[in-house]
Amino acid sequence: MTAFPGPSGVPPVVGIVGSQGAFGRWMARFFREQMGVQVIGHDPAGDSALSIRELVLQADVLVFSAPIRHTVAIIDEYVAAAAGDEAGKLWLDLTSIKQQPVAAMLHSRAEVAGLHPMTAPPKIDTLAGRTMAVCRARLDRWAPWLAHLLAKLQADCVDIDPLAHDRAMALVQGLVHASHMAQAAVLRELAPAAGGLPALHALRTIGHDLDLTVTGRILSGNPAIYEDIQFGNPHVLPMLERLADAVALLRAQVAEGGDGARTVVRERFLQQPAAWFGNDALAARSHGFERMGYLQADLQGARYLSVYLPQDRPGSLRALLAVFERLGINLASIHSSRTPDGELHFRIGLETLPVALATLREAVESDGLGRVVDARDDAG
Ligand SMILES: NC(=O)C1=CN([C@@H]2O[C@H](COP(=O)(O)OP(=O)(O)OC[C@H]3O[C@@H](n4cnc5c(N)ncnc54)[C@H](O)[C@@H]3O)[C@@H](O)[C@H]2O)C=CC1
Numbered sequence: 418m419t420a421f422p423g424p425s426g427v428p429p430v431v432g433i434v435g436s437q438g439a440f441g442r443w444m445a446r447f448f449r450e451q452m453g454v455q456v457i458g459h460d461p462a463g464d465s466a467l468s469i470r471e472l473v474l475q476a477d478v479l480v481f482s483a484p485i486r487h488t489v490a491i492i493d494e495y496v497a498a499a500a501g502d503e504a505g506k507l508w509l510d511l512t513s514i515k516q517q518p519v520a521a522m523l524h525s526r527a528e529v530a531g532l533h534p535m536t537a538p539p540k541i542d543t544l545a546g547r548t549m550a551v552c553r554a555r556l557d558r559w560a561p562w563l564a565h566l567l568a569k570l571q572a573d574c575v576d577i578d579p580l581a582h583d584r585a586m587a588l589v590q591g592l593v594h595a596s597h598m599a600q601a602a603v604l605r606e607l608a609p610a611a612g613g614l615p616a617l618h619a620l621r622t623i624g625h626d627l628d629l630t631v632t633g634r635i636l637s638g639n640p641a642i643y644e645d646i647q648f649g650n651p652h653v654l655p656m657l658e659r660l661a662d663a664v665a666l667l668r669a670q671v672a673e674g675g676d677g678a679r680t681v682v683r684e685r686f687l688q689q690p691a692a693w694f695g696n697d698a699l700a701a702r703s704h705g706f707e708r709m710g711y712l713q714a715d716l717q718g719a720r721y722l723s724v725y726l727p728q729d730r731p732g733s734l735r736a737l738l739a740v741f742e743r744l745g746i747n748l749a750s751i752h753s754s755r756t757p758d759g760e761l762h763f764r765i766g767l768e769t770l771p772v773a774l775a776t777l778r779e780a781v782e783s784d785g786l787g788r789v790v791d792a793r794d795d796a797g
Pocket residue numbers: 434435436437438439440441459460461462481482483484485487488491511512513514533534535536537538639642
């Protein structure tokens with residue numbers, strides 16, 4: 418692979434601050450394997466061969482991928498250690514908050530861009546299909562290399578200034594995380610008396626299932642990220658005040674209980690927001706909700722086969738489906754999906770099974786058409 422040159426005409430060496438962390442490791446692999454560049458790094462958790470000063474001097478591009486809470490202090494430390502020798506280099510960061518880290522990087526003499534991938538490090542090699550905010554704070558000779566990096570990452574990039582980013586993120590992340598963390602705390606208190614999560618799941622609505630999916634994702638992630646976004650984004654506290662006011666108003670009206678209170682709730686929480694969303698957006702969201710319901714039903718179906726297709730070529734899915742046709746098996750659904758390890762497969766929901774699941778499995782695997790990654794017949 419010929420790596421894309423930096424402003425000096427040769428491919429840059431990339432340094433990662435936080436090289437042992439979740440995104441640091443993903444980026445290191447991305448830079449090596451997708452960009453073909455040399456990667457060095459520093460991380461108190463097991464990557465200390467280079468001192469901060471050595472890293473700053475050896476890296477043409479420095480990427481800060483450190484805990485949100487400590488990022489500004491770490492950048493300040495790097496600015497001090499670089500002592501002006503960072504002039505002509507490019508400094509980037511991946512922090513979920515942009516104003517303070519970008520401002521801190523601008524205290525250096527490097528060219529600066531802030532990045533924020535709107536996703537956990539994915540199981541695939543690029544950010545294809547994900548959004549990424551890009552704050553082009555001070556760019557000149559590195560602009561073409563950055564453009565190449567963004568093209569290689571394949572994210573849907575949104576140019577935005579750091580202030581607007583943080584304002585938006587207080588809603589896109591702060592509000593979503595806060596509401597679901599609150600739901601988690603309430604569920605923990607009240608759900609046991611209602612039979613626990615399994616009893617709630619048995620009575621699930623589409624909305625309960627969607628919310629629990631989000632809550633479960635948050636609770637299984639790195640707690641520091643969710644904590645730091647609440648505490649570190651300056652626009653989160655005013656948002657939380659509005660959220661608390663809204664819940665307090667709802668509670669007060671429900672406690673009051675009269676027709677006037679119902680009118681307040683209907684107007685403030687349903688009619689006025691609905692008018693503000695607008696009919697088109699509401700229709701699209703409502704349809705999206707229904708689609709999620711079909712998806713949930715399909716993915717929760719108790720009889721299915723998940724098949725990985727090793728031959729990534731036109732016609733391989735048709736060949737797989739021919740096996741089902743031959744065995745007289747009706748499909749209830751088919752979705753391309755990924756296993757928890759990130760392996761792409763087709764999840765095929767099945768109606769009645771005229772043959773044993775093992776027979777179907779064998780037929781799929783026998784001619785090397787597909788590899789069964791999961792199969793269940795819990796439908797009785
Ligand atoms: N994980 C995620 O879902 C996402 C993370 N990000 C951003 O990526 C950045 C890194 O996040 P993660 O990798 O998830 O966190 P992480 O906690 O897995 O990794 C952070 C790494 O920084 C290291 N570190 C701590 N102090 C350091 C120092 N003084 N110098 C160098 N390294 C130091 C830690 O030892 C750790 O290995 C954060 O700014 C976060 O906001 C952005 C989008 C999504």
